[in-house]
Amino acid sequence: MPTLSVASATTSRSVKDLRLGETGTICCLKDPEMALKLLEMGCIPGTQVTLSGRAPLGCPITLHVDGEYTLSLRVSEAATIMLKD
Amino acid sequence: MIGNPNSGKSSLFNQLTGLNQKVGNFPGVTVDRKTGVAQLTAHHRAEIVDLPGTYSLYPKSLDEKVITDLLYDRASSEYPDFVVVTADASNLKRNLLLFTQLADLQLPMVLALNMMDTAEQHGVQIDVAELQRQLGVPVIPMNARKGVGVTALKIVMAQELGAPGQTFYEPTDELLPMIRQIRYYFNLHNDYLALHYAHQYERLKFLSADDKAYIHELRQQYGFDSVALQAQETIDRYARISELLLDVVRVTRAEKNESYSNKIDRVLTHKVWGYLIFLSILFLLFQAIFAWAELPMDLIDQGVAWLGGQVKSLGKGPLIDLLSDGIIAGLGGVLMFIPQIALLFAFIAVLEESGYMARVTFMMDKIMRKFGLNGKSVVPLISGMACAVPAIMSARTIENWKDRIITIFVVPLMSCSARIPVYTVLVALVVPERTVLGIFNLQGVALMGLYLLGFVSAVLSAWALKTLLRAKERSFFIMEFPVYRWPRWKNVGLTIVEKVKAFVFQAGKIIVAISVLLWVLASYGPGDSLVQAEQQARTEAAQQQFTPEQTENLIAAHKLESSYAGVFGRSIEPVVRPLGFDWKVSIALLTSFAAREVFVGTISTIYSVGQDADMSTVQEKLRAEKDEFGQPFFTTARAASLLVFYVFAMQCVSTLATTYRETKGWTWPLLQLGYMSGLAYVMSLLVYQLLK
Numbered sequence: 127m128p129t130l131s132v133a134s135a136t137t138s139r140s141v142k143d144l145r146l147g148e149t150g151t152i153c154c155l156k157d158p159e160m161a162l163k164l165l166e167m168g169c170i171p172g173t174q175v176t177l178s179g180r181a182p183l184g185c186p187i188t189l190h191v192d193g194e195y196t197l198s199l200r201v202s203e204a205a206t207i208m209l210k211d
Numbered sequence: 212m213i214g215n216p217n218s219g220k221s222s223l224f225n226q227l228t229g230l231n232q233k234v235g236n237f238p239g240v241t242v243d244r245k246t247g248v249a250q251l252t253a254h255h256r257a258e259i260v261d262l263p264g265t266y267s268l269y270p271k272s273l274d275e276k277v278i279t280d281l282l283y284d285r286a287s288s289e290y291p292d293f294v295v296v297t298a299d300a301s302n303l304k305r306n307l308l309l310f311t312q313l314a315d316l317q318l319p320m321v322l323a324l325n326m327m328d329t330a331e332q333h334g335v336q337i338d339v340a341e342l343q344r345q346l347g348v349p350v351i352p353m354n355a356r357k358g359v360g361v362t363a364l365k366i367v368m369a370q371e372l373g374a375p376g377q378t379f380y381e382p383t384d385e386l387l388p389m390i391r392q393i394r395y396y397f398n399l400h401n402d403y404l405a406l407h408y409a410h411q412y413e414r415l416k417f418l419s420a421d422d423k424a425y426i427h428e429l430r431q432q433y434g435f436d437s438v439a440l441q442a443q444e445t446i447d448r449y450a451r452i453s454e455l456l457l458d459v460v461r462v463t464r465a466e467k468n469e470s471y472s473n474k475i476d477r478v479l480t481h482k483v484w485g486y487l488i489f490l491s492i493l494f495l496l497f498q499a500i501f502a503w504a505e506l507p508m509d510l511i512d513q514g515v516a517w518l519g520g521q522v523k524s525l526g527k528g529p530l531i532d533l534l535s536d537g538i539i540a541g542l543g544g545v546l547m548f549i550p551q552i553a554l555l556f557a558f559i560a561v562l563e564e565s566g567y568m569a570r571v572t573f574m575m576d577k578i579m580r581k582f583g584l585n586g587k588s589v590v591p592l593i594s595g596m597a598c599a600v601p602a603i604m605s606a607r608t609i610e611n612w613k614d615r616i617i618t619i620f621v622v623p624l625m626s627c628s629a630r631i632p633v634y635t636v637l638v639a640l641v642v643p644e645r646t647v648l649g650i651f652n653l654q655g656v657a658l659m660g661l662y663l664l665g666f667v668s669a670v671l672s673a674w675a676l677k678t679l680l681r682a683k684e685r686s687f688f689i690m691e692f693p694v695y696r697w698p699r700w701k702n703v704g705l706t707i708v709e710k711v712k713a714f715v716f717q718a719g720k721i722i723v724a725i726s727v728l729l730w731v732l733a734s735y736g737p738g739d740s741l742v743q744a745e746q747q748a749r750t751e752a753a754q755q756q757f758t759p760e761q762t763e764n765l766i767a768a769h770k771l772e773s774s775y776a777g778v779f780g781r782s783i784e785p786v787v788r789p790l791g792f793d794w795k796v797s798i799a800l801l802t803s804f805a806a807r808e809v810f811v812g813t814i815s816t817i818y819s820v821g822q823d824a825d826m827s828t829v830q831e832k833l834r835a836e837k838d839e840f841g842q843p844f845f846t847t848a849r850a851a852s853l854l855v856f857y858v859f860a861m862q863c864v865s866t867l868a869t870t871y872r873e874t875k876g877w878t879w880p881l882l883q884l885g886y887m888s889g890l891a892y893v894m895s896l897l898v899y900q901l902l903k
Contacts (some may be wrong), residue, residue, distance in 0.1 A: 158438045163689050165445040166266045168305045178473065182482040183577040188692050195302045196472075196692035198573055203689055 141189065141207040144177035150209035151175075157206040167197055169207060213278065213313065214297030215306050216264035217693050219325040223297055223355040224261045225705050227365070232709065244277075245709075255369040260291070266305070268312045268407065269441055271687070272610050276414060282316065283407060284417040285400075293319035293372045295364070300330035300337055300352070303460060307452045308445065311379035314346070315403040319372040322350045323364055328357075329694075336461040345455050347375035356699050379451050380444060382406050389433045393426060410437050472566075472694040480570050489571060492562075493593050499554045500597035500628075507550040515543030532734065533727070541726025544806060545719040548600050548865065552714055553707045555594055555601040559608070560706040562590075564698035568608065569690070576688060582670050583677020585614035585686075592618070592669065595625030596662070599866045603873055604710060611686050617676045619873060620883055623866050624669035626662045626858065629807040633857045634661055636811060640833055641850040664858050668890070714869070721868035729805050733776040744769040767816050776801055790856065790892065791849040791899040793838075803862045810857070848902035856895040861887035 144150055152173050155161035168191050169175065178196060179188040185201040214220040224232075228247025245261040262281070263274035270276040281289050296313055298306035303324075313320060330337060343350040349367045353360030382390055382402060394405035412418060412426040429435075478484050519535040562568045572586030579588050587609045594602035602622045609615040626634075638657050645653045735741070748769040752762040771777055780798030787797050799813040811829060818832045836844040861867065861884045870880040 158442070160687070160689075162269065162438065162441050162445070163271055163687055165442055165449075166269075166308060167689060167691070168449070170446055170449045179476060179480065181480065181573050181577065182485055183574075185577045186573055186688055188573070192304070194304060196694075198569070198688070198690055198692040200576070200688040203687070 139209045139211070141175060141177070141204040141209060142201055144175075144209075146177055146180065149174055149176040153208045153210040155207055160203060160206050164203075164207065168192055168194065169197075175207070212259055212295045212297065213262045213309070214264060214323075215266055215299065215302075215309060215691075217691055218264070218297045218299040218306055219355045220261065220264060220297045222699060222702060223295075223323060223325065223353070223361075223364075224259065225702055226355055226358055226361045228259060230705070230708070232705070249365070249368075251365045251369040257368060259295075260289070265309065267309055267445070268316075269410065270414075272612075274610065279407070279411055279414070280416055282313075282318070283404065283411075283415060287417065291318070293321070293368075295321055295323055295368065297323045297325050297355075299326050300324050301326055301333045301335055303330075303335075303337070304449070304452055304456060307456075308448055310346070311448050311452065312403075314348070314375045315378050315380055315401075316407075317374040317401050317403075319374050320348050321364070321367050321372055322346060322348055323355070323360075324350050324352045325355050327352045327359075328354050334463045336463060338459050338461075342459045345459060347377050348372075378403070380448050386433070386435075386440075389429050389435065392429060396425065397422070409435060410441065475695050476570065479567070480574055485570075485574055489574065492567075496555070496558045496590075497593065497597060499558060500551045500594065500601070504550040504554050504597075508547055511546050511549070512543065515539060515546065519543075533730070536734070537727040537730035538723065540730070541723040542719075544726055544865065545715060545722050548598065548714065549711055551598045552601040552604070552711055555597070555605060556707050556710045557703055559590065559605055560703040561698045563608065564696065564702055566693040566695045569692055572690075573692070582674045583614070583617050583680075584673050585609055585611060585618070586688075588614065588618040588673075591622050592625060595622040595627060595669075598627050598629070599623040599625070599863065600714065600869045601710070603866065603869045604714065606873065613677075613680055614686065616874065616879065617673050617680065619870055620676060620879065620886075621669040621673045623861055623863065623883065623887065624665050624672060624859065626665040627807075627863075629863065630661075630857055632808050632811045633803075634658055634854065636814075636829055636833070637845075637850045637854050637857075639830055640845055641847045661854060661858055664855075668859065672886075672890075713872070719868075721871065722865050725864045726805055729776070729802060731775075732779065733771060733774050733802065736770075736774045737778065740773040741770050744773040764816075768818070771798065771813075771816050789899070790895040791846075791852045791903070793844070796853065800856075800860075800862075803857075805862075805864050807857060807862050848899050851902055852895045852899035855898045856891045858891075859887055859894055860891035 139150070140156075141150065141152075152169055152171050152175060154171055155164055155169070173192045175192070176190040177187060178190045181187070186198050187201060187204055188196050188198045189204070191197050212220060212224055224245070224247060227249040231249075232245060232247040247259050247261070249257050249259055251257055260281075262278050265275045265278060268279065268282075270279055281287065281291070284290060294313060296310050298310060310322060324337070324339065324342070327337070337352070339350055339352050349372070351360050351364045351367060353364065355361065380403070386406070387402075389409065390402050390405045393399070393408050394402060397405070397408065399405050399408070408415070408418075409426060409430060412423050418426075430437075479488060519539045522531060522535040522539060525531060559568075562571070568587075568590075571589060574586070575589045576586030579586055584592075588606070590608075591602045591606040594605055599622050602625075603619050606615050606618045606622070609618060635658075638654050638661075642654045642657045647653050647656065736744070745766050748766040749762065752765050757765065777794075777798055780801050781794040783797050783801070784792075784794040787800070792800070795814075795817050798817055799810050802813045803810045814833070815829055818829075818836065833845050834843065838844045867880040867884060870883055871877060874880070
């Protein structure tokens with residue numbers, strides 16, 4: 127399953143590392159079980175996501191997915207979404 | 212009726228069924244089953260089952276598992292004739308994922324394309340005719356919140372609906388031999404259903420052990436990798452949906468509404484303002500359940516008392532007493548809670564509907580998680596300070612099983628309003644009314660200390676339970692962050708009606724039953740002991756030349772003492788003696804099991820103050836009470852011990868009944884009872900032995 131494989135050496139950034147307002151493109155999902163939930167919610171490889179907000183204590187965060195809707199998730203969950211360089 | 216969370220499913224359900232709704236539960240699981248009857252046309256009525264909101268047919272939570280049990284078993288009486296799929300038009304791609312899965316099961320269906328107005332505001336143009344052609348099922352554009360499109364939907368629902376003509380996903384060729392074997396073994400009508408059997412056989416309740424073993428073996432034989440296949444299926448479906456939507460959806464301008472929501476969020480989830488606003492809302496909520504509910508509660512109380520009086524005036528006898536003091540009083544205990552439940556759920560419904568609740572969860576999650584709770588535990592915990600009954604019911608919004616159980620378990624430790632009369636009487640008894648540090652009233656400080664004690668014990672218990680409980684499901688926080696919307700009053704109203712009904716009819720039965728039982732214990736005694744007690748009291752009163760009223764009070768005290776409750780109170784005296792309590796206090800503890808506020812009434816009876824005495828008379832009586840050495844009985848140690856006991860003890864039938872209803876079993880209410888009573892005992896013991 128190429129789309130689910132562990133990030134290759136060239137991609138080391140995850141959604142966790144996005145700055146506020148920054149947009150990235152999903153490359154792959156690291157945690158297979160969490161991936162199922164994320165995929166259902168529209169976090170498909172190739173989709174653009176924007177970090178739109180952070181809770182006052184830094185976690186959870188909100189992501190704007192594909193210009194369609196806002197998703198909120200914990201930082202630990204965001205760390206499993208790898209971004210394309 | 213099935214659809215994504217936030218797709219307006221409840222609004223549509225309310226529009227179709229109005230007040231013709233019933234809440235029960237799905238057989239064997241702890242999930243509410245909401246059904247309603249809709250009058251489609253003059254000749255057609257339909258029974259509609261509202262399924263839990265879900266993003267796909269691969270369940271991630273307990274609630275969602277209900278769906279597979281219902282849709283995969285054709286032999287089940289619950290199996291639907293057709294499904295109404297709701298989808299959010301402004302978020303069509305993600306909403307169609309579930310639709311295509313249902314379509315591939317070849318269920319007869321209609322798509323309710325909801326929130327057309329929001330889509331338009333977002334600049335999303337949808338070619339409904341083209342969408343209908345692409346999907347192969349009727350598509351009804353709607354705005355369920357305003358009732359737009361409901362008539363059209365009803366007309367379509369009254370027709371003979373068919374399954375969509377096409378499929379949206381084809382399992383790969385390598386899987387086909389296995390799928391076909393399952394399909395023929397179980398005599399299924401299509402491949403996709405067989406594939407779901409392969410994925411979910413373990414949790415399908417209608418399959419026998421042999422059936423499961425058969426599928427298990429097939430999976431081994433074909434090297435079936437469920438997780439990878441589900442992931443690939445989702446990716447393939449999204450690809451298919453994106454392609455299909457190319458001809459259907461046109462986005463004309465950048466969306467405005469989203470940034471509008473973002474702007475509100477900059478204030479409402481701000482580091483400082485966010486928490487301040489949340490605190491003010493909590494304060495308002497607390498005020499509402501505490502103060503605004505008081506008047507209607509008093510009215511209900513008076514109404515019930517009046518009714519009891521009317522019944523009593525009909526005559527004398529055990530049946531009249533049972534009816535007035537047992538059943539009607541018990542019923543009063545149930546009806547009393549209605550104002551608080553209604554107010555709390557009015558608040559919660561507005562917070563949920565407007566989208567603010569998601570922000571509360573968002574702001575509080577990190578703090579609450581440290582204690583095994585969840586961002587959504589905040590509202591139940593705070594509401595618990597008014598009353599645990601609606602608070603436990605409000606834990607329903609927590610999807611994660613473990614987080615929800617922990618929340619329900621610790622809520623009764625928060626000091627509720629029923630503890631106030633007990634606190635007031637006892638604090639005033641031993642804490643001098645003095646000002647400390649210039650501004651603080653010492654009695655007030657003591658009262659606050661009791662509230663704090665409750666709160667700290669709730670949080671620590673949650674933390675302890677977190678380490679003990681094993682999670683059945685993985686805790687996700689991945690959730691949709693809804694845009695702000697104005698709440699619909701119809702939805703708010705229906706939520707209130709639903710919650711009140713659930714409480715009155717389900718928890719109410721248990722409360723009335725136990726109240727009657729306690730009444731029997733307090734009004735009957737072994738043999739003719741009550742008659743003797745009355746005679747003895749009369750002789751005593753005559754000797755001391757009591758007034759008729761004093762005599763009545765003395766009789767009541769003696770009667771209670773020789774009743775079964777009194778006998779039982781005396782028999783548990785050795786157990787509570789190390790806590791500093793005597794048999795009189797034990798009787799009060801016993802009767803307070805129905806509800807804590809009964810304490811004051813029982814104490815009044817037992818110290819023969821008379822039922823209608825005010826607080827200060829009760830306090831005087833308690834202060835005058837002497838122990839066997841002629842010293843004041845209620846020493847600081849004794850009163851503190853009793854106070855601590857009331858902080859921790861589970862003395863509320865209504866709460867237990869609510870926990871039973873919400874967890875659908877006796878395990879949790881009994882654990883709660885055991886844990887809290889044990890905690891109360893140990894803490895009281897410590898306090899009394901240390902202060903003595």
